[in-house]
Structure formats: C-alpha cells, structure tokens
Amino acid sequence: MYLLRSTLTAITLSILFLATAKAQVSRYFSPSDEIIFSWGNLALTNSYKLENPKAEITGHPVRFTCFLHAGRNYNIDLNKHLGFFSGLGLRNVGVITNEILPVVEGSTEYFDVKIVRRTYSLGVPLAIKAGMLEKESFFYAGGEIEWAFAYKEKFWESHNRKGTKHKYSEFTGNQVKPFLPSVMVGFQFKNGANLKFKYYLTDFLNHNYKGRSFGTKKVVSDLTRYKESRMLYIALSWPFDPKEITKKEEKSEFASFVK
Secondary structure (H helix, E strand, O other), X not given: OHHHHHHHHHHHHHHHHHHOOOOOOEEEEEEOOOEEEEEEEEEEOHHHHHHOOOOEEEEXXXXXXXXXXXXXXXXXXXXXXXXXXXXXXXXXXXXXXXXXXXXXXXXXXXXXXXXXXEEEEEEEEEEEEEEEHHHOEEEEEEEEEEEEEEEEEEEEOOOOOOOOEEEEEXXXXXXXXXXXXXXXXXXXXXXXXXXXEEEEOOOOEOOOOOOOOOOOOOOOOOHHHEEEEEEEEEEEEOOOOHHHHHHHHHHHHHHHHHO
C-alpha cells in the first residue's frame, strides 16, 4: 500500500507541476480492453504443512482470459512527449493452482486437485506516460485500485481438468480482498499494440476464509491454509488503430509544413 500511495502521489504532483506549463493540451478517450495472462504465487502456512506433511502446491499454471474485459481511458497529453491517463475498466482476473491436499485435515490419504479462482473487478488507473505521444509510441507507469465484486471458484480432482468439475460463485463474497491495489508499467507500440505488466501489492485471497465443501467431504476452498497469495499478469491490447496513427502523423507533418 505504501508503494502504491507513493507512486500515485508522485504521478499527481508531476501532473500538477506540468499542467502549469504552457502547452497545447490534447484530450481524448481510448479503449482499455485486454487479453490477460495471469498467474499466482501461493504458499502454504507452516502449521498446515506440519499437520499435513505431504500437502503441497505443485504448480501455478498461467491463466489465459479475454472475456470479459472492457473499459475506457481518458488521456490528457500535456505536450508531444508527456501526458497521463485515468479511466474505468472491468476485468476478469484470477489464479490457478495444482495442489496435493489431504482428504480431511490430518488424514494420511491425499488427492490431486486443480483449483481455479477468479473475480470480476472494476478498476480505476492513474498513470503518467512519456515518449512520442503523437505517434502513440510511449512508456507508461502508474497504479490502480480495483474493487472485486463477483467471485467464482471451480476445481477438478486431478491436475488436468479431468473428472467431475465442482464450481461455486458468489457476488461480493469474502473469498478475495474487496480492494486490490496494484502497480503497473507498460509500453505502447507504434503499430497499435500495447504490452502491460501489473503486480498486485496485497494478497489476492482472504486467508481468514474457512471454506465450503461443494457438497463433498473434501474442503479445497479453505483459504486459511495459505500464508501468501500474490498475483500478477501480463496483458496485450490494441487501443489504437495503426491507420489512425498514420493519419495523425501526416496531419502533424502537414501542420509543421504550413507553419
């Protein structure tokens, strides 16, 4: 949280300082739809490991999702090389784990399980960008706060999605932290593609949540067994049309010529 506050404070102060300079300010909207590749870093508590010595997290597979991600960013370019943006975005983010768990806590019998946990969230970013803004080629960095409001969990009693699938969903449940702060860096390429890296500053899951059985005796959704549940993702998007970028460059070159 301290890193996020420091980042947002620095961005805000930079914006206020630069806004006082004489410049031709440009304002416009851009879409913030994304294709997301996310993964987690989960770890079991020492006490859980002592009670269940064969329990372990064997993998954190990458989770790919392109639905439903939608949003709009409001861009303010202070000049040709510096600007910032904010906006509102809807995202589907989550983690996958392959685990070996006891049938019941303290049991000598274990089973394999693949667990997918995700939430829909509404996020408000704030970032500063620098580069060749007229050509839509720039670097950006900032932070975001997201409200998690729609949780879903599903699991298979295997590591390859074979067998019966158990699933459960809940609106504004207690399984994940309600607010998820993050920091991000990215690059907007001239061809229209955008590459972003985001790291969440707090645990994704609520480690005080005891869990439910999904109608089975195996309580895989007991989140008290985790001491860490960090999440990060890489996102690809195409917020700008390359043809529009070319038109924008030609217009800028013509304006410079007639001057």
